Amino acid sequence: MIRVADVSKSFVLHNQGGAVIPVMGGASLSVAPGECVALTGNSGAGKSTLMRMIYGNYLVNGGSIVVGGTDVARAAPREVLALRREVLGHVSQFLRVVPRVPTLEVVAEPVLAAGGTREAGLARARALLARLNIPEALWSLSPTTFSGGEQQRVNIARGFAHDFPALLLDEPTASLDAANREVVLALIGEAKARGAAIVGIFHDVGARERVCDREVDVSAFVPERAA
Template identity: 70%
Template sequence: MLKISGVSKSFTLHNQAGVKIPVMSEAHLSVSAGECIALVGPSGAGKSTLMRMAYGNYLVDAGEIWVGDVCLSSASPRDILMLRRQTLGYVSQFLRVVPRVPTTEVVAEPLLALGVEREVAHERAITLLKALNIPQRLWSLSPMTFSGGEQQRVNIARGFIHTYPVLLLDEPTASLDAENRAVVLSLIEQARARGAAILGIFHDEAAREQVCTGEIDVSQFL
């Protein structure tokens, strides 16, 4: 479902005489349906960079990234947007939403974009918000006003509302208490059980041991 083959990446510092900083060379990995692979390695090894390339936020300098039968390295922006809508989900550490949009609408939006009836999409959003212990009094408010932990849970609800065949998870249990951490790990296990291919960054070693089927040390690609 997800294949990274021979991927290299460097960044050019245009404000420092065009110095090039290589961050990754000849990276390769694959994630099949029902697998959850953890990216591990020290800070600065390139875990987040690899995730962003897998989501199409960063272009690769060399190599290919395949999501199903779509090659991100050569796909058009339209194809990448369609892939994100239907196939490729991403839970980042930070919630980025349009201000003043109610939380239920933020969470339901991925289903609404797919043409799911509003009532059905909102019911699913409410189910996830309840499971993740977001108080009902907050559902009609913008999540921009929430605490960091609450925003993270809204982000998770939004990321899991659609049954994406491929999921990218960037520290999904960060800043969560034990109860909500358990809910998130259960959502990951359910996604694996239905056949999702999951690539994630898990600094929480216990979480990694619970939900991951393997790990890749990205420092080998430096």
């Protein structure tokens, strides 16, 4: 479902004379339906960089990243947007939404974007918000007014609203209390059970051991001159 093959990435420092800094080379991994693979490695090894390349936020310098038949490394912007609507979900650490849009609408939006009905989207949003212990009194408010922990849970609800065939999870249990951590781990388990291919960054070792089938050490892909 997700296949990364011989991917390389460099950054150009335009404010430093155009210096080229290689940060990744020969990155390869595959994730089958129903499998969760954890990206590991020291801070700065490139875990987030690789995840951003899979999502299409960073361009690659070489190699291929195929998600559900689409090579993200070569796809046109409209193809990447279609992939994100229908195939590839992403739970980031930070909630970025349009101000003043009610939380219920924020969570329901991925269902509507994928072609679901408004009724189905709102029903799914209500179920997830309740499950993640967001008080119903807050559902009509913009999540931009919420606490950090509440925003994180809204972000998780939004990421799991549509049954994406592939998911990217960036620290999904960070800063959660024990009860909500269990809810998120259950959601990940359910996504695996329905066949989702998942790539995640988990500094929470206990969470990683519970939901991940194997680990890929991204440090192995750091070029020697960038190490």
